[in-house]
Amino acid sequence: MLVFYQVAYAVLLAGISATLLVGRKTDNFAAVVNGAASLALALSPIAVEFGLGVGMGVDVTFGQALPLWLALAGFLHMVGMLGWYDSVWWWDHLTHTVSAGLVAALVFAGLHTLVRHSPNVQLSAAYIAVFTLLFTLGIGVLWEFVELVAREVGERIGHPPVLHHYGLRDTALDLLFDCVGALLVIALDIRTFVPVTEQRPELVEPVLVALVIGIVGGSIVLALLVAVEQRE
Template sequence: MVEPLDVGVLSLQVAIAGTLLEGVRRRDPAAVVNAAVSLGAAFLPLALGVGLSLEFGEVGPVLSLWIGVAGFLHCLGMLGLYESVPWWDHVTHTVSAALVAALVYAGVLVGARQSPHVPPGPLTVGGATVLSTLAIGVFWELVELVARDVGESLDVEPVLVHYGWRDTALDLGFDAVGALAVVLLDVRSFVPLAEAFPGATTALLAWTTGIVVVGSALMALVALLGG
């Protein structure tokens, strides 16, 4: 029996593939690259499950669906909706940040249970989730800024677009909205997955934190040096 979630996941994967073809038709490198990355991300849970023999269980379709929704919204934005629909970027950031926050929330909940030094209270877990999501949001904004600068220096169209500091502030504001929604609604969709791999979850959180902090510092330095 085909589950509705599976139908939704497949539909989104096909839709993202459609935006990839549309990007090719328009000869739009930025749209093509973003659609290709989004399509790869949409298949990531399936690829990890097959390649590493991981059992995602009921979490897998939910994760794939959420990734697919976020990716499809972004792909449509790259095809022109970011410019033509003023609020489209806000919706995309909220959905994407909520996905990141839900994954972080699950990791922090499980990590707090494993560590005697971290109180597993709602304020600690919620605060860590919101702050981590915002840190990842800052990292992403810096990636966009550096991508723009690299594109300009090479005289090629950047694969990501930075619209200015006002837009960055709005993006981070809606990132916070997505993270707060996850915390306040106590979204535990990915807790079973984190509980199944507690050691890997803790290590992934630590590595992600390090990459985000160090990467943000380096990109900020590059941006400052580049004017």
């Protein structure tokens, strides 16, 4: 199984790199930016492990599943950026389901770790399910605002935006499939990342609180930016 993860991860990294090169050769600025971001995100668990271990002496292991899932989400997104978002009607739904599933799986694991290692915290299965769904939906809303801001910035500087926003109907469908990704994690009881969150259980609660504040605050700020830009 370890070999499978390693081979699949290497193939996906190669795929992201290839799409980045295609974007560079075709002068697709958005594909280049998204390719670089996708590659950095896919490599981030390895970089963080190395940085914490060497720089701070903190032993943290993210395992094989997290880098692989990040690489898969990045690769699917990059294929979409090269044209499949426009030519394959269900591709955007697939990428949102996979990406939202990753977010949901991390939150789901964190909540189960919190319950297991914090005797004073009592969370029912229903609460964990609802919180996971709402958190994932919140991330989805924040992402939609990011797309809107990217569009507004692109229009202001006279440059194609690095992210595309296709209107309210597309936003509604994106959020729907964000929910699908979260519900699949909940229904299948996917606890793949519990070994990761259990390495530092004391950090789960403050991290979740900080993320919720960041999601709400970020969404409000971006919504205000869009509103101001559209009034000008």
